[in-house]
Amino acid sequence: MTDRKKDPRDQQPVSRRGFLTTVSTSAAAAAVVGVAAPAAAAPAPRDDTGTVAIVLRVNGRRHRLLVEPRDRLISVLRERLGLTGAKPGCERGECGACTVLLDGVTRYSCMTLAVEAQEREITTIEGLAQGEEVSALQQAFIAEDGYQCGFCTPGQVMAAEGLLRTNTSPTVDAVRAAMSGNLCRCGAYGHIVKSVQQAAAARKTGGAK
Amino acid sequence: MLPRFTHVQPTSISDALRELAAPGARVLAGGTDLLGCLRDRAVTADKLVSLNALAELRGIREQGDGGLRIGALTTLTELATHPVVRARFGALSAAAAAAASPQLRNQGTLGGNLCQRPRCWYFRGDFPCARKGGDTCFAKEGENQLHAVFGGDVCVMVHPSDTAPALQSLDAKVRLISARGSRTIGIDALFVLPAKDHTRETVVEADEIVSDILLPPPPAGAVGAYRKIRARGVWDFAIVGAAVTLGLDKKSVRQARIVLSGVAPVPWRVAEAERLLVGHELSAPRIEQAATQASSGAAPLSANAYKVMLIRGAVAEALSDVMGAR
């Protein structure tokens, strides 16, 4: 389920110029067979489609990384930083499983280049818990059965977190609207709405995060 | 994986324009359309020039004359929620709110919405279609249930933007800048019919940036609405949409603009339907007449004659919304 979908076209060279670089340098030849650029240890290839050094601020920690400009935030989070909470569902902006917060605002990490997320504060589901203790919002999803298989859940929770940061007591309609960019194949929608409302109430009374 | 490209994020407009002047360069705004196009190999790019460090291109500013200047990087969420846009440019806020999904609206910009590429499955798929420089529009003989009933020619795609018809109903202008200078054009002149050039949707040149969208003051007694008909309430593009902006006085319609989405390769203005409203009271029979007129002249393809009825419905509902909001 978490396997990336194999797209045969991934192996196509992008342009004539890109193709010429790939046949002429071994560093770029790796890209032809679809192997991601090696992690931070290797020096950046110096051709004009090479890697770039970036800093990502994720869940309050700074990470120095070498990425390719084409690397999307979801793959850098999952494959380079080991933050596998955000899920690749459709990888084309149509399901919401990859939802994260950028500067507190919900966003699809599959439609975001990692190089564009520099200087932004990135929050993933891993950033909501305090150590082993899950947040009031996550607790509400557990209490209200806001999931079945769980695949969509990290995205649902992040969409809810984005909502509750701006609207502390959303109506049912406001919850539905804010959660409408997240599909649930199991159809747990009713329970998801209840979870979000319960979390809103808990955050108010308990002062919990 | 996306194909390879380089990426720059210039911090001044002049640097951005210089970067864009290189062959193979493309503008990146929110990326919600461009990344999909690159992934599908519907477009190619050697270099992405990100606009996202250019604060000048952000934000909604009220003008002295009662109009608005909207930076091209303004997000659809900002347009949907901005109090002045909601109060006085209702068709635009409604259209922005009806696009894509909450996350995509947080990220997608107005400039990108106007410059997005067609959603035609042949264009996005592995077909050497006319719009990509081939010699066939596969939709003509193929699967065309979502395609054009007006304005089709060499290519029968429909323009995917929700905000464009709303902006046209508000008589918007678009400012384009490049290293060669700047120009301001009416939004109707932004879009290109296939009969004129079927390989491009807009007149925006490769080295140009849409910098601002300019809205004149709305007509006196302005009311606006956008009715979007789609299969699902989220993500889906308009099958048919109707943007209306009317200027009303106590008794009658003083000004009317009705522009359709989902029916033609460009936002489709229905001037004859507008004429049926001007000078008359906005009544149910009048609305019915205008809605019927809006669909007249439609030339459906093999699988999209249903759109003719949807045009009548969308226009009637948009006008009824406006009547109810008085």
Ligand SMILES: Cc1cc2nc3c(=O)[nH]c(=O)nc-3n(C[C@H](O)[C@H](O)[C@H](O)COP(=O)(O)OP(=O)(O)OC[C@H]3O[C@@H](n4cnc5c(N)ncnc54)[C@H](O)[C@@H]3O)c2cc1C
């Ligand atoms: C699942 C899905 C559903 C969608 N549903 C809808 C919908 O219902 N209605 C709708 O209207 N759209 C929809 N979209 C399309 C898209 O998300 C929006 O149109 C969005 O506003 C595009 O803006 P962007 O900033 O992300 O554009 P980008 O992807 O950054 O750019 C799009 C194109 O415009 C060019 N461009 C961007 N900004 C400028 C500029 N300032 N000057 C010159 N060129 C520029 C880019 O080079 C690119 O070719 C959908 C997209 C997805 C993935």
Ligand code: FES
């Ligand atoms: S994986 Fe990003 S929206 Fe589906």
Ligand code: FES
């Ligand atoms: S819980 Fe299974 S997809 Fe939502």
